[in-house]
Amino acid sequence: MRNIKFIVIHCTATPPLTPVSAIQNYWRTQLHWKNPGYHYILPADGTVQRLLDEELIANGVRGHNDVCIHVSYIGGVDEDNNPRDTRTLAQKTALYYMVCLLREKYPAAVVQGHRDFAGVHKACPSFDVKDWLKEFVP
Ligand SMILES: [Zn+2]
Numbered sequence: 001m002r003n004i005k006f007i008v009i010h011c012t013a014t015p016p017l018t019p020v021s022a023i024q025n026y027w028r029t030q031l032h033w034k035n036p037g038y039h040y041i042l043p044a045d046g047t048v049q050r051l052l053d054e055e056l057i058a059n060g061v062r063g064h065n066d067v068c069i070h071v072s073y074i075g076g077v078d079e080d081n082n083p084r085d086t087r088t089l090a091q092k093t094a095l096y097y098m099v100c101l102l103r104e105k106y107p108a109a110v111v112q113g114h115r116d117f118a119g120v121h122k123a124c125p126s127f128d129v130k131d132w133l134k135e136f137v138p
Contacts, residue, residue, distance in 0.1 A: 001055070004106040005067040007099065008060050010037075010114050011076020011125040016044045016086045018074055024051070033059050038070040040098055046090025048098060061117055069106070071098050076126040083123035096136065
């Protein structure tokens with residue numbers, strides 16, 4: 001099994017209704033990636049789609065991918081492409097469900113946003129993951 005140290009939350013930085021296929025197509029044709037950017041992607045309707053086996057390495061955070069599981073919701077920008085938390089209630093629920101599931105599987109892993117890695121100059125996932133998780137712990 002891979003030594004997972006981080007469960008990383010992302011946004012796709014696309015409009016919230018962007019189809020998964022369009023995002024996959026971008027990775028393949030524009031970035032020439034063999035593997036997807038994330039293991040799981042969450043459309044606005046609250047479904048969860050697995051894009052890659054957890055044992056394989058996705059392209060979520062350069063330099064850290066060998067120790068990460070990547071989970072992304074679709075959205076994360078407003079009409080002018082500025083960072084905004086566009087998560088629907090269904091997406092928030094699905095995201096929390098994935099965090100619980102992965103935490104159980106990788107108890108030693110830290111859950112954090114893409115932007116929480118040192119040296120990352122991105123807004124991804126357009127919300128504060130640690131603050132959000134506090135809502136669930138009384
Ligand atoms: Zn990201």
